[in-house]
Amino acid sequence: MDLLALADFNLVARHGGFGRAARETGRPKATLSRRVAELEADLGLRLFERGARLLKLTQEGRALYERTGALLAEIDETAAALASGGDRPRGRLRISAPLLFSQTAMGTLAAGFARAYPDVRLEVTTEDRPVDMVEEGYDLVIRVNPDPDENLVGRIFLRDRLVVVAAPHLARPADGAPVPAIVRPVGDQATWQVAGAPDIAIDPILRLSSLVMVRDAVRAGVGAGCLPASVVSHDLAAGRLVRWGDVAGPEIALWALYPSRRLLSARVSAFLEYLKAAFPKGTPDELAAYLAP
Structure with missing residues (x-):
C-alpha cells in the first residue's frame, strides 16, 4: 500500500472533500483525486461515494480512515519530535468536556496548561452528549460516569457526590x-x-x-x-x-478517556498529568476551589 496515497486519502476524509482538503493544505485537487483513485484501484475497493455535491465515505472507507488516521498522525508527531530534538508536547490538542466542568474549571485549567505547554494549541468544546472521538477528531474526552466502551481507556481524575x-x-x-x-x-x-x-x-x-x-x-x-x-x-x-x-446511589466520577488503539501522544500525556496535578486527591473540594465564593 502506498503510504503517500493513504495519507492523501486521510486528508480528504478528514476535511470532507477534495476541494476543501486542497484549500486547507495547499495540495493540488487533481493530485489528491488521482492518489485516492490509485489507492482505490490498489485495494479493489471504493472508498468514497461521489455525488454531484456530496462526497461520503463508504463503509470500507470509514473503516480504513478509523484504523489509519490516528497511526498517520502519530507518525507525523514522532517525526516532528525527532526533528525538534525531543518529545516536548506540540501541535493541536482537541478535548471534549461536559458543560458543568467546562463552566467551573476548564477555562482556568486551559490557561494554566497553555502557559506550561506553549507549543500545544489547545481546543476545548463543550458537549454533554457522547462523541465519536475518531469521527469528530478528538484526542481526549472528559465524561461523567461514562458507559463502558471497549474502544476507550482512561482514568478517573475527580469524584463528586x-x-x-x-x-x-x-x-x-x-x-x-x-x-x-x-x-x-x-x-x-x-x-x-x-x-x-x-x-x-x-x-x-x-x-x-x-x-x-x-x-x-x-x-x-x-x-x-x-x-x-x-x-x-x-x-x-x-x-x-x-x-x-x-443522595443515595453511585458517586459522580469524571473520567479522562482516549482511544484504546492509539498510542498516547506527548500532548495527551501532558494534559493527563496536568489534570492529576490539578486534582491530586480528586475530591469535590478541589473542584469547588475553582468556583468563586
Missing part, C-alpha cells in the same frame, strides 16, 4: 408532603432518595437544563435542589444554603 440543598427559610416537610423543587428536564422524578433518611417527595416547579441555573434558583429560595457538592460547597459554608442530606 449529589446533595439535596435548599435556602435556610425553606423547611423540609415533616409529614412527607412534596417540597417545591428545581430539577433538570430529564426523566420524570417523583422523589429524591437520601442516604440514611426517608425519601423526599418533590413537586418540580422549575425545569432548568444547566446545573448552574438550578443552583441560582435554589439560592433564590423558590425550591430545593439536587446538586453536586462541589457546586454548592461555598454556599453551604457561608450559610446561604442548608444541606438536607446526601
Whole structure:
C-alpha cells in the first residue's frame, strides 16, 4: 500500500472533500483525486461515494480512515519530535468536556496548561452528549460516569457526590408532603432518595437544563435542589444554603478517556498529568476551589 496515497486519502476524509482538503493544505485537487483513485484501484475497493455535491465515505472507507488516521498522525508527531530534538508536547490538542466542568474549571485549567505547554494549541468544546472521538477528531474526552466502551481507556481524575440543598427559610416537610423543587428536564422524578433518611417527595416547579441555573434558583429560595457538592460547597459554608442530606446511589466520577488503539501522544500525556496535578486527591473540594465564593 502506498503510504503517500493513504495519507492523501486521510486528508480528504478528514476535511470532507477534495476541494476543501486542497484549500486547507495547499495540495493540488487533481493530485489528491488521482492518489485516492490509485489507492482505490490498489485495494479493489471504493472508498468514497461521489455525488454531484456530496462526497461520503463508504463503509470500507470509514473503516480504513478509523484504523489509519490516528497511526498517520502519530507518525507525523514522532517525526516532528525527532526533528525538534525531543518529545516536548506540540501541535493541536482537541478535548471534549461536559458543560458543568467546562463552566467551573476548564477555562482556568486551559490557561494554566497553555502557559506550561506553549507549543500545544489547545481546543476545548463543550458537549454533554457522547462523541465519536475518531469521527469528530478528538484526542481526549472528559465524561461523567461514562458507559463502558471497549474502544476507550482512561482514568478517573475527580469524584463528586449529589446533595439535596435548599435556602435556610425553606423547611423540609415533616409529614412527607412534596417540597417545591428545581430539577433538570430529564426523566420524570417523583422523589429524591437520601442516604440514611426517608425519601423526599418533590413537586418540580422549575425545569432548568444547566446545573448552574438550578443552583441560582435554589439560592433564590423558590425550591430545593439536587446538586453536586462541589457546586454548592461555598454556599453551604457561608450559610446561604442548608444541606438536607446526601443522595443515595453511585458517586459522580469524571473520567479522562482516549482511544484504546492509539498510542498516547506527548500532548495527551501532558494534559493527563496536568489534570492529576490539578486534582491530586480528586475530591469535590478541589473542584469547588475553582468556583468563586
